[in-house]
Amino acid sequence: MDYQVVLSPKAVGDLEAIVRYIALSNAEAARKLGQQLLEKSRELSQFPFIGQKVPEFDDPNIRQLILKPYRVVYRVEEEKKRVSIARFWHSAQENLEL
Known part of the structure; x- marks a missing residue:
């Protein structure tokens, strides 16, 4: 059975901020990066x-995937x-904060 993947409100805000910032100089690169981060999460x-495991x-x-220079930080809830x-x-x- 597949796990359900959900984004926290902080993760949504992070993603929006990343895409907005990059779009200031390159809208296409921002779109691609946003898609890559979501695909990695899926x-x-x-x-x-x-x-x-996240060293902090x-x-x-609490684990992470790396898509340089970004970290996708997540929590596995097995139950x-x-x-x-x-x-x-x-x-x-x-100072990574969850």
């Missing part, structure tokens, strides 16, 4: 544990068969 429905947290259910995308985080940003 992969988690089949393979929720494919990402590595000591929790095996609910759900993957919650917590943040789309640029690697240059400090």
Whole structure:
């Protein structure tokens, strides 16, 4: 059974901000990056544990996928068969907050 992939309000805000910022100089690149980040997130429905553990947290259910320079940070909720995308985080940003 596939996992349901949901985006948190913070993740939606992150994605909107990323796309808006990049669109200032290249609308097509912004659209492509937004699609790539969403496609990467959808992969988690089949393979929720494919990402590595997030070093900032000591929790095996908080994981990340890398699409340089971005990190797709998510939480696996096995009992609910759900993957919650917590943040789309640029690697240059400090202090990851969920």
